[in-house]
Amino acid sequence: MEVSGPEDDPFLSQLHQVQCPVCQQMMPAAHINSHLDRCLLLNPAGHAEPAAGPHGPGERPKGLSPPGTKRRRLSESSALKQPATPTAAESSEGEGEEGDDGGETESRESYDAPPTPSGARLIPDFPVARASSPARKGSGKRPAAAAAVAGSASPRSWDEAEAPEEEEAVGEGDGDADAEGEDDPGHWEADPAAFGASGGGRAHSRALAAEEIRQMLEGKPLADKMRPDTLQDYIGQSRAVGQETLLRSLLETNEIPSLILWGPPGCGKTTLAHIIANNSKKHSIRFVTLSATNAKTNDVRDVIKQAQNEKSFFKRKTILFIDEIHRFNKSQQDTFLPHVECGTITLIGATTENPSFQVNAALLSRCRVIVLEKLPVEAMVTILMRAINSLGIHVLDSSRSTDPLSHSSNSSSEPSVFIEDKAVDTLAYLSDGDARIGLNGLQLAVLARLSSRKMFCKKSGQAYSPSRVLITENDVKEGLQKSHILYDRAGEEHYNCISALHKSMRGSDASASLYWLARMLEGGEDPLYVARRLVRFASEDIGLADPSALPQAVAAYQGCHFIGMPECEVLLAQCVVYFARAPKSIEVYSAYNNVKACLRNHQGPLPPVPLHLRNAPTRLMKDLGYGKGYKYNPMYSEPVDQEYLPEELRGVDFFKQRRC
Numbered sequence: 293m294e295v296s297g298p299e300d301d302p303f304l305s306q307l308h309q310v311q312c313p314v315c316q317q318m319m320p321a322a323h324i325n326s327h328l329d330r331c332l333l334l335n336p337a338g339h340a341e342p343a344a345g346p347h348g349p350g351e352r353p354k355g356l357s358p359p360g361t362k363r364r365r366l367s368e369s370s371a372l373k374q375p376a377t378p379t380a381a382e383s384s385e386g387e388g389e390e391g392d393d394g395g396e397t398e399s400r401e402s403y404d405a406p407p408t409p410s411g412a413r414l415i416p417d418f419p420v421a422r423a424s425s426p427a428r429k430g431s432g433k434r435p436a437a438a439a440a441v442a443g444s445a446s447p448r449s450w451d452e453a454e455a456p457e458e459e460e461a462v463g464e465g466d467g468d469a470d471a472e473g474e475d476d477p478g479h480w481e482a483d484p485a486a487f488g489a490s491g492g493g494r495a496h497s498r499a500l501a502a503e504e505i506r507q508m509l510e511g512k513p514l515a516d517k518m519r520p521d522t523l524q525d526y527i528g529q530s531r532a533v534g535q536e537t538l539l540r541s542l543l544e545t546n547e548i549p550s551l552i553l554w555g556p557p558g559c560g561k562t563t564l565a566h567i568i569a570n571n572s573k574k575h576s577i578r579f580v581t582l583s584a585t586n587a588k589t590n591d592v593r594d595v596i597k598q599a600q601n602e603k604s605f606f607k608r609k610t611i612l613f614i615d616e617i618h619r620f621n622k623s624q625q626d627t628f629l630p631h632v633e634c635g636t637i638t639l640i641g642a643t644t645e646n647p648s649f650q651v652n653a654a655l656l657s658r659c660r661v662i663v664l665e666k667l668p669v670e671a672m673v674t675i676l677m678r679a680i681n682s683l684g685i686h687v688l689d690s691s692r693s694t695d696p697l698s699h700s701s702n703s704s705s706e707p708s709v710f711i712e713d714k715a716v717d718t719l720a721y722l723s724d725g726d727a728r729i730g731l732n733g734l735q736l737a738v739l740a741r742l743s744s745r746k747m748f749c750k751k752s753g754q755a756y757s758p759s760r761v762l763i764t765e766n767d768v769k770e771g772l773q774k775s776h777i778l779y780d781r782a783g784e785e786h787y788n789c790i791s792a793l794h795k796s797m798r799g800s801d802a803s804a805s806l807y808w809l810a811r812m813l814e815g816g817e818d819p820l821y822v823a824r825r826l827v828r829f830a831s832e833d834i835g836l837a838d839p840s841a842l843p844q845a846v847a848a849y850q851g852c853h854f855i856g857m858p859e860c861e862v863l864l865a866q867c868v869v870y871f872a873r874a875p876k877s878i879e880v881y882s883a884y885n886n887v888k889a890c891l892r893n894h895q896g897p898l899p900p901v902p903l904h905l906r907n908a909p910t911r912l913m914k915d916l917g918y919g920k921g922y923k924y925n926p927m928y929s930e931p932v933d934q935e936y937l938p939e940e941l942r943g944v945d946f947f948k949q950r951r952c
């Protein structure tokens with residue numbers, strides 16, 4: 293059961309037109325959130341010229357464009373170099389195909405037309421530092437529409453400047469990361485002023501020295517540092533928590549129902565729980581975090597006991613967040629059931645697996661399932677830009693010839709670290725909707741670049757000057773390769789690699805099989821996807837040549853399910869090598885295919901089941917001749933001469949050849 297809003301209905305979307313509060317362009321309501329994400333990139337302070345008027349909707353009157361300023365073209369960033377892959381297509385699905393409010397004369401076109409791969413993101417002229425993030429502040433008030441970036445326009449504030457209390461975390465897990473912060477020597481929280489929702493704060497144009505940036509990036513992963521605390525900074529996911537969704541109203545009135553957050557890795561499940569935690573603490577609700585990867589049933593019982601005490605003595609509610617809830621087995625999940633039922637705890641579970649299969653049906657029926665989607669490229673760009681701005685890194689228009697490194701000014705107010713716009717786009721694209729990969733890839737790319745520069749200066753005896761450093765597209769690709777092997781989990785690579793694995797096992801090449809397995813797992817492939825393929829392989833390619841292959845594959849699947857990555861990788865490796873070395877037989881597989889072909893090619897009605905093979909549980913059936921003449925094999929010491937196929941198929945042997 294997905295929480296949905298009117299924007300989910302394509303028909304209503306057509307009827308219900310809304311106006312963008314930033315650029316004034318009219319568009320279907322369903323597109324407003326994704327449009328705003330991007331429109332605000334162009335008009336961070338809400339200074340867009342009205343699009344309607346004598347020039348038509350979305351058309352900018354000539355001359356209104358600020359001199360020397362190019363507007364970022366959304367469609368271009370989403371087109372991103374590999375437009376044909378399923379990932380690219382998927383990314384844009386559901387988020388609307390609209391471009392921005394456009395610049396010059398093509399705005400209307402870019403709203404409707406498919407993305408064009410030609411242009412780079414347009415950014416301000418070098419070296420003038422300007423922000424590109426919608427979430428930055430610095431220009432005084434946050435534009436009213438900015439709230440809608442995350443689908444929020446509620447007057448009720450979710451981001452009152454209040455330092456969140458630490459979450460109560462039992463065991464280790466994502467929830468712990470937040471609690472670690474204070475003690476972490478490399479700790480740095482993303483400057484909330486740099487992208488907060490209430491105006492003021494660090495201006496994007498603040499120039500930071502390379503060394504300063506390097507120090508900020510050390511320590512915790514950038515993804516953790518950038519985890520938003522408020523719904524306003526929660527990018528995308530408008531179908532789940534956008535304006536006018538039921539969930540959003542419930543959250544805003546602090547009526548948190550029990551929830552199952554279902555979505556792919558890095559799409560914001562834990563982040564949404566973290567935002568709910570921040571908010572609930574303001575209302576004196578306890579928020580306890582457990583990770584099903586390491587929590588025991590006793591931990592759950594302890595939490596429930598404490599929740600009961602809090603409820604009866606202090607009338608205090610408890611929200612229990614369980615990350616990776618699918619890792620709990622059914623009986624562990626049963627532990628929650630009565631307590632969710634009677635309201636002792638409000639359960640929020642996060643899972644990457646389909647809850648219909650992985651969550652107890654009784655528990656599921658007491659929770660609202662919120663489906664979070666893979667983040668589209670545009671949302672990824674917004675998230676990356678938020679990090680880039682808060683780090684004080686400046687985006688460089690790579691189509692321009694000016695070389696920032698050769699710029700001679702030594703003014704300390706000028707930015708010293710730049711990133712190519714196409715590097716941001718590439719990172720957004722290759723992250724495949726996983727913000728963690730994108731942010732951590734960015735962190736590695738910048739750190740690697742800054743560190744190599746420092747090393748170079750040290751080796752060459754030059755004084756290390758935190759002058760200009762440019763992060764290129766290649767740097768981010770390398771960064772991604774280090775943090776995450778380039779692997780398109782939803783696109784062609786996914787199918788290419790699984791096919792290569794299957795063929796290597798079929799060809800009995802254990803070494804190559806391991807290679808393809810590692811390529812997928814290191815690239816972030818779901819181990820259960822690989823395990824499912826192994827189950828299939830066990831029957832299709834090994835079959836009766838080694839009947840123990842199938843139980844092995846099923847065991848590997850279950851093992852992966854129990855322990856998850858990275859521990860389960862060795863289970864898969866063992867199974868893959870076993871299969872590569874196993875004798876192969878396609879006897880059953882091809883015979884079964886022959887039968888299917890026979891059925892498919894059959895002309896006319898299928899032949900009836902021979903009477904002697906029919907069961908005869910009633911007298912009437914017996915009278916009709918059901919079961920008559922059937923020879924019960926165990927009663928015969930000799931082989932029984934009896935027909936089992938319909939009359940017209942007599943003599944067909946599906947193991948020998950296709951006869952139909």
Ligand SMILES: Nc1ncnc2c1ncn2[C@@H]1O[C@H](COP(=O)(O)OP(=O)(O)OP(=O)(O)O)[C@@H](O)[C@H]1O
Pocket residue numbers: 466514515516517518519520525526527528529555556557558559560561562563564642643644675726727728731
């Ligand atoms: N919608 C979002 N808006 C802004 N930042 C996001 C969003 N989603 C994810 N992030 C960033 O990505 C990081 C990882 O996201 P998060 O931990 O919420 O993913 P997840 O869906 O819980 O993934 P997993 O299933 O792997 O645990 C966060 O720390 C945050 O910085």
